[in-house]
Amino acid sequence: MSADELMRVWFDIRYTRFAQDYSAEGYVFYIKNGEIERTRKWRRFRKIIKDPQSDIDYKDLIILTYPPEVKGLAVLTWAHVKKGRQQDIWIWLPSIKRSRRVSQSNADDSFLGSDLTVEEVSTRRFGDETYELLGEASFPGYYSVYFKQKLLEGTACYKIKATVKRKDWYYTYRIVWLDKENGTAILDEYYDKRNRKFKTLFRFYTVPTSGCIASRLWECHDLRTDHVSAIVMGDTAFNRGLTERLFTVKQLQRTPW
Numbered sequence: 001m002s003a004d005e006l007m008r009v010w011f012d013i014r015y016t017r018f019a020q021d022y023s024a025e026g027y028v029f030y031i032k033n034g035e036i037e038r039t040r041k042w043r044r045f046r047k048i049i050k051d052p053q054s055d056i057d058y059k060d061l062i063i064l065t066y067p068p069e070v071k072g073l074a075v076l077t078w079a080h081v082k083k084g085r086q087q088d089i090w091i092w093l094p095s096i097k098r099s100r101r102v103s104q105s106n107a108d109d110s111f112l113g114s115d116l117t118v119e120e121v122s123t124r125r126f127g128d129e130t131y132e133l134l135g136e137a138s139f140p141g142y143y144s145v146y147f148k149q150k151l152l153e154g155t156a157c158y159k160i161k162a163t164v165k166r167k168d169w170y171y172t173y174r175i176v177w178l179d180k181e182n183g184t185a186i187l188d189e190y191y192d193k194r195n196r197k198f199k200t201l202f203r204f205y206t207v208p209t210s211g212c213i214a215s216r217l218w219e220c221h222d223l224r225t226d227h228v229s230a231i232v233m234g235d236t237a238f239n240r241g242l243t244e245r246l247f248t249v250k251q252l253q254r255t256p257w
Contacts (some may be wrong), residue, residue, distance in 0.1 A: 040065035059247035
């Protein structure tokens, strides 16, 4: 398989295109010097639009449910199929009961104050980068600050260089380690214009009883600050019959979270 074919498989897994819909809940832990500084709880819903007449790829909604001061804060994304068309992104602010439209040019902003960006969580698309297959390698393992153990050591991987097409973006390229067995990207290594690695994003996936591939841990490590953000997934479900009505700004005004 070519680098493009391998990355297309990963993006299909990444956005759960093998299912009709997806829902999950979990936590974001903000970690400094090995200690958890803050905790936030979230819920996530995604509806895959399998209509060949529609330009919508999927609709995605992330809501914070804890702590009380941020409860109800939400990020709603409508992802488009057409190349060159920007994603539609809204942030719902419950404190003032208003939504704010977000430009995709702001997709490099921090996601909910974490070390991840909005792009990494919900808006990066296949084709935003050019892909080059560097070869195959045995994954050296990743030491998880949250789990306090090394994970996935010895996993057989493809290594792919993904070079961003945007000019003056927050990274120049990333090295992606793709698990040869299930197609998931287990590690992204981010590099700047001077070829300095400044951030890593580790992912750990499992296959629950549904048979669908589900993420269990995303751990982002900013090497400049030594700060870590760990997204830990709890209950995950697929094909629940979610309707598109959930994925509107108007619906956010009506739904108690």
